[in-house]
Amino acid sequence: MRKNIVAGNWKMNNDLSQTESLLADLKSQTKSSDAEVMVAPAFTNLYQANEALKSSSIEVIAQNMHFAENGAYTGEISASMLKSVGVKTVILGHSERREYFNETDASLAKKVDAALTNNLRIIFCFGEVLADRKSNTQEAIVESQISNALFHLDADAFKNIVLAYEPVWAIGTGETASPEQAQDMHAFIRKTLADKYGNDVANNTSILYGGSCKPGNAKEIFSKPDVDGGLIGGAALNADDFFAIVNAF
Numbered sequence: 001m002r003k004n005i006v007a008g009n010w011k012m013n014n015d016l017s018q019t020e021s022l023l024a025d026l027k028s029q030t031k032s033s034d035a036e037v038m039v040a041p042a043f044t045n046l047y048q049a050n051e052a053l054k055s056s057s058i059e060v061i062a063q064n065m066h067f068a069e070n071g072a073y074t075g076e077i078s079a080s081m082l083k084s085v086g087v088k089t090v091i092l093g094h095s096e097r098r099e100y101f102n103e104t105d106a107s108l109a110k111k112v113d114a115a116l117t118n119n120l121r122i123i124f125c126f127g128e129v130l131a132d133r134k135s136n137t138q139e140a141i142v143e144s145q146i147s148n149a150l151f152h153l154d155a156d157a158f159k160n161i162v163l164a165y166e167p168v169w170a171i172g173t174g175e176t177a178s179p180e181q182a183q184d185m186h187a188f189i190r191k192t193l194a195d196k197y198g199n200d201v202a203n204n205t206s207i208l209y210g211g212s213c214k215p216g217n218a219k220e221i222f223s224k225p226d227v228d229g230g231l232i233g234g235a236a237l238n239a240d241d242f243f244a245i246v247n248a249f
């Protein structure tokens with residue numbers, strides 16, 4: 001059966017000492033839900049974060065990676081580099097990567113393949129922009145993002161894939177999809193998976209919601225049957241807020 005997951009995407013926030021201090025705050029929190037908990041600090045702090053969380057159940061994950069194994073890609077980080085500092089899960093396709101770093105379905109398909117080849121679990125992000133929602137094309141957009149980057153895979157690959165629906169109009173804007181809008185899209189995503197791979201894959205794949213998820217709205221969003229947790233932005237930078245979300249199941 002699929003798992004509930006709450007993952008904190010720290011984005012480009014927190015230097016080493018701020019990372020250590022937030023991790024200490026996170027370690028002092030009490031988890032009262034069954035959710036798997038993950039945090040994604042900056043690349044520079046992954047090693048120390050992993051060391052700091054060794055005795056805890058919080059997993060340290062990465063925010064991105066390159067598709068090549070190594071080579072002349074100045075400034076980039078490979079899957080094996082992530083593995084060498086203890087990372088087992090990577091976020092791919094976040095809307096900020098798509099918008100500011102020109103990531104496309106095609107480049108993401110290559111990253112997906114590289115991550116799976118290296119036995120990394122993937123949190124694969126996608127979602128429509130406001131203009132798509134206004135023109136009521138959000139389902140077609142989401143379906144194309146998923147199929148272009150993932151549907152060359154076999155069913156077995158989905159054991160290592162978590163999906164994260166993040167409507168771009170709700171990221172960093174304070175806007176949130178209503179719990180009903182989230183549920184409608186998550187049900188559509190699950191049906192898209194079922195149509196391609198069958199009910200087993202569809203029912204066993206966790207689908208997270210991302211986009212201004214916070215302590216005040218997490219409970220209602222997570223109560224929806226097809227929402228299996230959240231990818232959390234701003235609220236993940238405060239241990240009390242983050243754990244209020246973790247414990248919202």
Ligand code: 3PY
Nearest residue numbers: 009172211212232233
């Ligand atoms: C947000 O909620 O701002 C996110 O981008 C989560 O990844």
